[in-house]
């Protein structure tokens with residue numbers, strides 16, 4: 001389904017190599033040479049989603065580098081990778097995290113990092129993905145309701161880790177197959193918040209999806225009209241796209257230079273866009 005499997009495959013191998021090296025090197029100067037101290041996440045670990053089975057979601061959290069508000073009010077972004085089954089460490093180390101893995105398996109600073117002025121929480125979702133633990137294959141969610149249920153438990157546990165997290169507005173973001181997780185989680189949070197006391201709610205402020213695979217059958221049949229009525233393409237381009245649409249029966253139409261991994265293709269633009277969106281500026285101004 002993905003148009004960038006070679007890129008993903010290649011990046012995945014590099015990431016696995018990188019993580020394997022990290023895993024095997026004890027905390028010594030050697031590991032610090034590979035991953036400078038400032039590249040370590042603010043927090044990382046496991047958020048248990050089932051106390052009976054021990055299944056848990058793995059996370060890494062990076063606090064805002066240059067927050068413009070007190071941390072207790074600084075927006076907190078959650079990033080969910082697609083797949084299904086892709087580790088959010090792909091987004092962390094190849095797209096929007098503060099430190100990117102290079103081709104020679106070192107790290108370099110990312111000027112387009114999404115944690116410039118917001119906190120960013122990467123979660124390996126669902127259980128069984130990346131470093132997340134599924135106690136049994138049967139427990140791995142088969143539907144979006146169960147995905148959202150686990151994420152909700154995990155987010156509430158995360159918020160409890162620090163008093164400062166309680167009051168922060170939370171934005172759920174993701175790309176590709178997370179086009180299913182993001183709305184499912186947003187919906188679940190709203191439903192739960194309605195029946196929970198204020199102190200137990202998740203302070204959801206917004207959801208954002210990049211190139212989401214929310215409902216492919218509908219999406220692929222409507223690219224042309226969507227792009228046209230959003231003002232992105234003209235009459236001639238609309239006709240071309242409609243013709244392509246007819247040929248692409250399965251899942252997607254490839255539009256030249258419209259990258260699948262926008263935060264990696266255009267890091268500074270993606271950073272500016274997410275900041276404008278959260279802060280109601282630019283394109284997103286009222």
Ligand SMILES: *[C@@H]1O[C@H](CO)[C@@H](O)[C@H](O)[C@H]1NC(C)=O
Pocket residue numbers: 049050051052053139149
């Ligand atoms: C935890 O696991 C048990 C045993 O598989 C199951 O009955 C229960 O529904 C699970 N709870 C959640 C929150 O998924």
Ligand SMILES: *[C@@H]1O[C@H](CO)[C@@H](O)[C@H](O)[C@H]1NC(C)=O
Pocket residue numbers: 102103104106108
């Ligand atoms: C690794 O690559 C980066 C650029 O991507 C370069 O700056 C750095 O010197 C390289 N490190 C080594 C050990 O080759």
